[in-house]
Amino acid sequence: xxxxxxxxETSETPATTVSPTSTSLVRTRLKxxxxxxxxxxxxxxxxxxxxxxxxxxxxxxxxxxxxxILASLYLSFTEYTLLxxxxxxxxxxxxxxxxxxxxxxxxxxxFVYVFVSVPIQLVLALALALLLNRxxxxxxxYRSVYYLPSLLAGSVSIAILWRQIFGKDGLVxxxxxxxxxxxxxxxxxxxxxxxxxxxxxxWTFGAPMVIFLAGLRQIPTSYYEAAQVDGAGTVTRxxxxxxxxxxxxxxxxxxxxLIGAFQSFTQAFVVSGGRGGPSDSTLLYTxxxxxxxxxxxDMGYASAMAWFLLAIIAVLTGINFLFARRWxxxxx
Amino acid sequence: xxxxxSGLAALCLTGVLLAVSACGGGSSGGSDGGAVELRFxxxxxNDRAAATQKVIEAxxxxxxGIKVKGxxxxxxxxxxRLATEVAGGRAPDVITLGGAYPREYGDRGALLDLAKTGxxxxxxxxxxxxxxKFGGVQYGVPTGVxxxxxxxxxxxxxxxxxxxxEEDTWTWDDFKRIAKELAQKLPKGTFAxxxxxxTDMLDVYSRQRGEALYTADGKVGIxxxxxxxxxxxxxxxxxxxxxxxxxxxAELITQPAPEQSLMGRGQAAMQFxxxxxxxxxxxxxxxxxxxxxxxxxxGATQPGMWLQASQIYxxxxxxxxxxxxxxxxxxxxxxxDAGKIILADRGIPANSDVRTAIQxxxxxxxxxxxxxxxxxxxxxxxxxxxxxxxxxxxxxxxDRVNAEVLFAxxxxxxxxxxxxxxxxxxxxx
Numbered sequence: 001x002x003x004x005x006x007x008x009e010t011s012e013t014p015a016t017t018v019s020p021t022s023t024s025l026v027r028t029r030l031k032x033x034x035x036x037x038x039x040x041x042x043x044x045x046x047x048x049x050x051x052x053x054x055x056x057x058x059x060x061x062x063x064x065x066x067x068x069i070l071a072s073l074y075l076s077f078t079e080y081t082l083l084x085x086x087x088x089x090x091x092x093x094x095x096x097x098x099x100x101x102x103x104x105x106x107x108x109x110x111f112v113y114v115f116v117s118v119p120i121q122l123v124l125a126l127a128l129a130l131l132l133n134r135x136x137x138x139x140x141x142y143r144s145v146y147y148l149p150s151l152l153a154g155s156v157s158i159a160i161l162w163r164q165i166f167g168k169d170g171l172v173x174x175x176x177x178x179x180x181x182x183x184x185x186x187x188x189x190x191x192x193x194x195x196x197x198x199x200x201x202x203w204t205f206g207a208p209m210v211i212f213l214a215g216l217r218q219i220p221t222s223y224y225e226a227a228q229v230d231g232a233g234t235v236t237r238x239x240x241x242x243x244x245x246x247x248x249x250x251x252x253x254x255x256x257x258l259i260g261a262f263q264s265f266t267q268a269f270v271v272s273g274g275r276g277g278p279s280d281s282t283l284l285y286t287x288x289x290x291x292x293x294x295x296x297x298d299m300g301y302a303s304a305m306a307w308f309l310l311a312i313i314a315v316l317t318g319i320n321f322l323f324a325r326r327w328x329x330x331x332x
Numbered sequence: 333x334x335x336x337x338s339g340l341a342a343l344c345l346t347g348v349l350l351a352v353s354a355c356g357g358g359s360s361g362g363s364d365g366g367a368v369e370l371r372f373x374x375x376x377x378n379d380r381a382a383a384t385q386k387v388i389e390a391x392x393x394x395x396x397g398i399k400v401k402g403x404x405x406x407x408x409x410x411x412x413r414l415a416t417e418v419a420g421g422r423a424p425d426v427i428t429l430g431g432a433y434p435r436e437y438g439d440r441g442a443l444l445d446l447a448k449t450g451x452x453x454x455x456x457x458x459x460x461x462x463x464x465k466f467g468g469v470q471y472g473v474p475t476g477v478x479x480x481x482x483x484x485x486x487x488x489x490x491x492x493x494x495x496x497x498e499e500d501t502w503t504w505d506d507f508k509r510i511a512k513e514l515a516q517k518l519p520k521g522t523f524a525x526x527x528x529x530x531t532d533m534l535d536v537y538s539r540q541r542g543e544a545l546y547t548a549d550g551k552v553g554i555x556x557x558x559x560x561x562x563x564x565x566x567x568x569x570x571x572x573x574x575x576x577x578x579x580x581x582a583e584l585i586t587q588p589a590p591e592q593s594l595m596g597r598g599q600a601a602m603q604f605x606x607x608x609x610x611x612x613x614x615x616x617x618x619x620x621x622x623x624x625x626x627x628x629x630x631g632a633t634q635p636g637m638w639l640q641a642s643q644i645y646x647x648x649x650x651x652x653x654x655x656x657x658x659x660x661x662x663x664x665x666x667x668x669d670a671g672k673i674i675l676a677d678r679g680i681p682a683n684s685d686v687r688t689a690i691q692x693x694x695x696x697x698x699x700x701x702x703x704x705x706x707x708x709x710x711x712x713x714x715x716x717x718x719x720x721x722x723x724x725x726x727x728x729x730x731d732r733v734n735a736e737v738l739f740a741x742x743x744x745x746x747x748x749x750x751x752x753x754x755x756x757x758x759x760x761x
Contacts, residue, residue: 273586
């Protein structure tokens with residue numbers, strides 16, 4: 001917080017604290033703050049060098065990101081079976097999507113998956129962040145341990161582990177057997193399979209948790225002290241200080257995790273053996289997209305699906321930002 | 333341990349995805365010292381991998397200018413991976429295919445007309461050779477001959493004190509009776525058989541009634557009544573405990589390796605499978621298994637069983653070295669040396685010279701396969717009508733609809749209508 005007390009204009013006096021090697025940097029930073037008239041003289045060549053250094057990135061971006069994105073937009077209006085050149089179809093792919101029952105099923109599965117797993121994940125993340133923020137001994141150790149699943153959960157190996165845990169002869173059923181209950185194959189039962197995937201995604205609460213922790217650190221302790229003096233209890237302090245001060249972080253995590261969850265693929269692919277089964281109960285949107293593209297050689301349709309997913313995510317994120325004004329509090 | 337293969341496959345698949353998106357180097361061109369490098373794609377388990385590597389080494393010893401690189405995954409991921417590779421323009425030079433896939437890829441212009449490469453096919457059985465020929469074009473040559481069969485574990489029958497069926501005369505009713513009897517007498521966790529629903533069995537069942545899964549002009553040929561009867565039977569078996577509960581069946585279909593099947597784990601008395609799986613299943617189960625003809629053949633309108641090319645070798649139309657690729661395929665199917673390594677793993681060799689050459693080196697399960705195929709040859713029904721383009725979706729559709737039936741979410745009648753309609757849509761596209 002103390003940095004905020006010093007406005008940026010003080011950067012004219014840093015020479016005393018800066019080592020000799022970085023003085024040139026300081027000078028360029030100072031130049032930035034000169035009036036516009038001076039900039040005209042020194043600006044362009046430096047910009048050119050800047051862009052020069054950025055060229056590899058620009059080329060990569062154009063070739064591997066923008067190019068394929070535009071190509072997929074074109075392909076979404078065609079029939080493209082990979083082996084023959086695409087044939088123009090106009091809006092037919094999009095029209096077919098309206099009447100495709102499996103697409104509708106996959107949308108339903110995806111929405112359930114996203115809107116169940118993300119809230120669970122965020123609540124878990126916040127709860128643990130609050131716990132760890134109370135000055136636990138060995139905080140960095142716990143932080144790493146809880147963060148680990150976020151790094152691992154997207155991997156094939158964890159998905160295979162999941163199959164093992166929730167399979168017919170898996171760990172869960174072995175534990176149940178101790179209590180004399182015989183479990184089903186959880187990953188292969190239409191009523192439970194999606195649940196195991198939701199659990200897997202919720203288990204990755206580590207990433208939002210670390211961000212929550214950082215956010216909690218930003219709340220000035222003076223607020224709590226003042227509230228305590230006024231007689232506010234733990235619950236009151238949480239709802240009237242912590243939560244409001246944390247809303248920008250909650251919002252950030254919400255947007256990020258929603259976008260991420262809509263694009264989940266690996267876990268569902270591996271856990272369901274690439275089929276989204278049983279009877280399409282784990283057919284995430286991305287899985288169906290993959291199946292149409294690479295299973296049925298329907299690249300045009302798959303491209304149209306990809307653009308529709310983009311639209312869904314864009315609209316939801318837009319709605320998120322719209323409502324954010326009502327509940328997100330950016331400090332007094 | 334049994335999950336290792338599927339894990340490997342999934343890893344390989346991710347690797348392929350990465351490779352495709354990164355467009356890394358490693359072209360098939362022969363830049364190093366003039367040696368031509370071929371890629372050979374196939375599916376299978378570790379034993380097949382070891383044998384295939386030996387064949388490749390034997391070929392390379394005879395053809396010093398050609399290097400062959402094998403690349404393989406398990407069956408479920410193989411075709412996903414192939415599609416990705418074809419899409420990226422990096423498909424193997426020699427591609428293993430089967431069933432409706434030669435047509436699927438051939439009709440889309442991805443495969444070479446083998447007649448134009450001068451590949452010798454004069455010693456290869458005509459019926460099997462036809463399985464690689466579509467619209468007059470020879471898209472592939474058969475690796476061997478195969479038939480759908482019933483694989484039986486006699487020791488499980490003995491343990492349950494149930495008599496083996498009379499394979500020449502038994503009916504589907506006998507089959508049901510035996511399966512239920514087994515269910516009563518077998519210990520918990522061991523089943524009469526895994527859920528028998530698979531497209532090959534629908535082929536057999538419908539052909540016995542004078543129908544077929546597909547008609548010759550590329551439409552759905554199986555009647556809804558046939559499907560309803562089939563599912564009524566499989567439900568009866570499941571409810572009697574002769575087949576595993578629905579969720580276990582759903583788990584089993586995601587694990588295609590012989591080692592992961594109930595039969596391979598010694599947990600089933602019977603399994604409908606291709607005859608060339610006998611060796612792998614016997615090895616996995618650690619017990620001698622035997623082949624039997626499927627039920628219902630004697631009283632049928634026509635025999636449901638048929639002889640089929642077990643796998644097909646094709647050459648990528650975009651291969652930079654079609655001549656060398658043809659040479660390799662020629663070695664695989666026509667050379668007794670290759671035959672002595674592959675034995676009957678890819679079916680009983682379709683080349684008559686190779687078949688004679690390997691007779692003495694065959695092990696017990698392979699001999700049993702050869703005897704089985706020989707005995708079936710005069711009794712087999714007409715050649716199978718292979719599905720049109722789009723029909724490679726059928727197994728996935730069947731898995732989905734079958735799950736609906738087994739989990740009691742759909743009645744057999746509704747499921748039958750659904751299946752016929754969905755397959756119809758898939759093959760129209």
